Amino acid sequence: MSTSIDPAATSLLRFATAGSVDDGKSTLVGRLLHDSKSVLADQLEAVERASLGRGQQAPDLALLTDGLRAEREQGITIDVAYRYFATPRRRFVLADTPGHVQYTRNMVTGASTAELAVVLVDARNGVVEQTRRHAAVAALLRVPHVVLAVNKMDLVDYAEPVFAAIAEEFTAYAASLGVPDVTAVPISALAGDNVVTPSAHMDWYGGPTVLEHLESVPVVADPTGDPARFPVQYVIRPQTPEHRDYRGYAGQLASGVLRVGEDVTVLPSGRRSTIAGIDALGSQVDVAWAPQSVTLRLTDDLDVSRGDLIAPAAGAPAPTRDVEATVCHVADRPLRVGDRVLLKHTTRTVKAIVKDIPSRLTLGDLSQHPAPGELAANDIGRVVLRTAEPLALDAYADSRRTGSFLLVDPADGTTLTAGMAGEAFAAKAAGGPAEPVADDEGWDF
Template sequence: MLDNNQLLRFTTAGSVDDGKSTLIGRLLYDSKSIFEDQLQAIENTSKKKGHEGVDLALFTDGLRDEREQGITIDVAYRYFTTPKRKFIIADTPGHIQYTRNMVTGASTANAAIILVDARHGVIEQTKRHSFIASLLQIPHVIVCINKMDLVDYSEEAYNKVINQFEEFSSKMLVKDVRFIPISALNGDNVVNRSTKMDWYQGAPLLHTLETIHISSDINKVDARFPVQTVLRPQNDTHRDYRGYAGRVASGILRKGDEVTVMPSGFTSKIKSIDTLDGELDEAYAPMSVSITLEDDIDISRGDMIVRSNNKPEAIQDLEVMLCWLHNDAAKPRAKYTIKHTSNEQKAMIKEVVYKFNINTLDRITGDTELKMNDISKVKIRTTKPLMVDSYRENRTTGSIILVDDATNETVAAGMIV
């Protein structure tokens, strides 16, 4: 029986034309995870485009613009199952102008596959994606050195890329890095072991994905319950009911727990934990529930219910590692809407502390302009306190996004230091 807990979310990243979509197509094709009608449609499209065989990239490049241009633009999510594990794949774009989509796809991943063209080695976009993966604290990074067929399956070319990546990644916080030489086009070391690279003694990619350890990214210690809405049923049966609905961001909350409502600081005890299926004794992340308290406290959307003996910081001055995602540069001291859990406030970027040189990971000081794809440490001031933990301790309460009020576009994503 398949263990329902064995779900691996992984993302593909790397520079343009490194073969990310082809690799996923090969994974799906060789693991027999494609329906016959899908396969027939792709075979027909491949013939129209003049390909001799099946164009594997078409399994993920679903947008018309993607197929016409031969590139990935949006994040494509694909699902497949093997006898050992279930998978959710986020195929992310390689083009520099779509880095924001890569951030989106990688934000919930347990593992990241970084593709490197064996001919070109580690280049700037490879470094940018690898650095973002380390910032997002993705626990496993699998570096697939692709297109080995174009370098005659050379062990020397493989080792050269390993040395380049290790030299760069030594400055990053990546716990587990693995290297696999592959040819996504021909299927070498993707699902089946290659007969053309006897010098490689490791496992093929699918076996690695099936056996890699999945560590939960949910903080099980710090109980955090951001309130999304207040429930006041307008019927005779539940006229006196006042519940606070939301999703448990982290930790465990139980009936009878002494809790504090932030930012007001009022305390009470949990009277009940309710769901559509009935009352519970406890709730844990990421369950969606309604909580009632023994005392009548003024609580609204954006407030947070926490255990009284374990509170987050309620602060207005944040230090954030920020990825700037918008085409337009940040406006000096411009106002943005900051979104943190269910809380929305006005915010201003007070200071750019430093930016990163993506090629060397050196810190650049004195450059205060934030342009697309810049990664920097900034200081942000909010109009009202946010209840935050550091991203290192809690992914949910440690992350923010900035939204431009004029266009309602997301301009930046950040991790609270």
């Protein structure tokens, strides 16, 4: 049996880029890929041909991420462009997100799983409203690290006072939002200054390049730091004589560590048992940690099915049918009070009703617009939901994985809203799951 914990043979950093239109996000990402030698020869040749077709003599590295033809024709980034690359020190997943205000939902998508956000600022324009908006989204999504990349320093003669003023203003604003870590780097993505290699034009700057910081920023590598959460994806019951009594619960550990012999609770039922065994890749192990995919076996024959959550008996979340959350509405049709939706949380999907929309957030100045009645595409606001069945939600502040959820259109399966759970209403949670009642359309509430 295996007993050692090795959560990552090579560390992985997920990061997102954001900035105003024409601040140079795609050029920065292209420069990062090009100078770190993460671009294949045929990709570079395709970029060179496309650049010549647009009348440019030098390769436009922004085309390495702006891959859609409609985006290239407009010269903007519309969708989230994901790229995967690696250096000898770390593996990376990057999301190049749009700069337009009407694509706030795309930034939420790209940054929702990011451990770091790179926010670009044009050195000529300084901190603008969209810069503050992106910082607010990063804070809202609990992105732990932010890099302020002050771009186009070559167009302000690499002046240190310009960089210092922008860095001071942004850092103060980010601190007011509760962003715990900001690192400012002066760069020229077009010329390659301080992206991968140190700049010869800014000897006054002694900090890391963008890539050096990406390679060295700490990421959460200790799986024992968060409470264990195991959403059940599939129940394994082999129909063979030799495995007639086998009952396993397969899934991926969302967080934490589980060990053989540990007392656990199955949620939302609240039934308790003990882990009798853990199977991983065909072998029995004594311990499993996030994000491993394993099969758990319990000592008791419980009614466990897809959508249930297995958690340590001590500190398990209290199931509730009343959910208050911050959401970003991503669909084109509005979300209104009274809407019937499906709520998807980990592997569990339940019916829900939008009971209230208390406020809508104005990201420019972080003011609250009370009782908007509905949320339109790209709006961020607070919602109150009532679910047909109890959910074992963590607060998003405690767990980005088990504190998040999606609202889905029950008619066609369209994703409507991305949610970040707040604290459940204490009075409801303390009393345990309520008995469901049916409404006149057959929805259980």
